[in-house]
Amino acid sequence: MYTQCPECLSVFSVDARTIAQAHGFVMCGHCGAGFDCIATLADQLPPEPFNELPSHEPGVEPPSVELVVYRPQPETQQVVVANETATRENFADLVITPRFARDRRKNKPRRWPWISACFLLFLGLLGQLGWALRDTLVADPTMGPLLQQACATLNCTLPPVRDVGKLRLLARDVQTHPTVPNALLISASVRNDAAFTQPWPFVTIRLSDANGKVIAMRRLNPSEYLDDVDALRRGIGPGATSALIFEVEDPGHQAVAFDLGFE
Incomplete structure (x- = not known):
């Protein structure tokens, strides 16, 4: 050719x-x-x-061959059944994950950053709420001791809570000052009935005449009647009793009565 x-x-x-x-x-x-x-x-x-x-020129349709020289015989049914059984056994333990399931697992968004951010925001909100209600929490008979124990463990200081209604005046006395002329020496015994430590109060002393008219008054802050700096810093503990001494000017013989007030 x-x-x-x-x-x-x-x-x-x-x-x-x-x-x-x-x-x-x-x-x-x-x-x-x-x-x-x-x-x-x-x-x-x-x-x-x-x-x-x-x-x-290439033909439109390929030529057809008709003369058969050899045709292989089909395999027996036993071989086909054996092959099918082996195939089923080989694929019996396979776990096929659908494509949509794989894609869903692959594209699943990570939620832990949002959960962590929400948890931190929640802690911040609790901290702000606790700070806003600190006086109420410290004064609470249940939460106050727990907060004090926690603060003692963490070596911190709780903010002082003032409740002058829990300060009880047990005794009081007034006399002429033994060393300072024209002065009075007033003593008082005070007990803190609150379940928490209170700061030392502002003390108001009023002197009145026989008709109950106030003729002299003085307001003393804690640093004016306490010389102990450590005691001033610690405050009055729960259930503690303390003796207070005040020195005031003598208004004269018109003053026949006096009273103490706490602020």
Whole structure:
């Protein structure tokens, strides 16, 4: 059989084995061009002189082969059943995850940053609420001791809570000052009935005449009647009793009564 290069028009002799190996596509040994040798395949050369071999147009439908030389026999039913059983056993333990399930797990958003942020915001809100209600919490008979224990463990100091209604005046006395002329010496015994430590109160002393008219008054802050700095800082503990001494100017013989008030 013969074929012709469409570039240099060289004619070559080919055999069926070469055509089958190359699937019909060969290289020209003269110009190196690649071409489809089946397009100009011919059993005989045309009479000389000739320039080109006739080209074969591709058919619309491939030719059909009818002459059967050999047909392999189908395998027995036992082999098919054995193969099916082995296949079922091999795939019995496989776990197949649907694609939509894999995609859902892959694209699942991470929620722990939002949960952590919400938890921190909640703690901040609790801290602000506790600070706003600190006086009520410290004064509470249940929460107050717990907060004091926690603060003692953490080595911190609770804010002082003032409740002058829990300060009870147990005894009082007034006399002429023994060393300072024209002065009075007033003593009082005070007990803290609250379940928490209170700061030292502001003390108001009123002197009145026989008709109950106030003729002299003085308001003393804690630093004016307490010289102990540590006691001033600690305050009055729950259930503690303390003796207070006040020095005031003597308004004269008109003062026949006095009273103490706490603020």
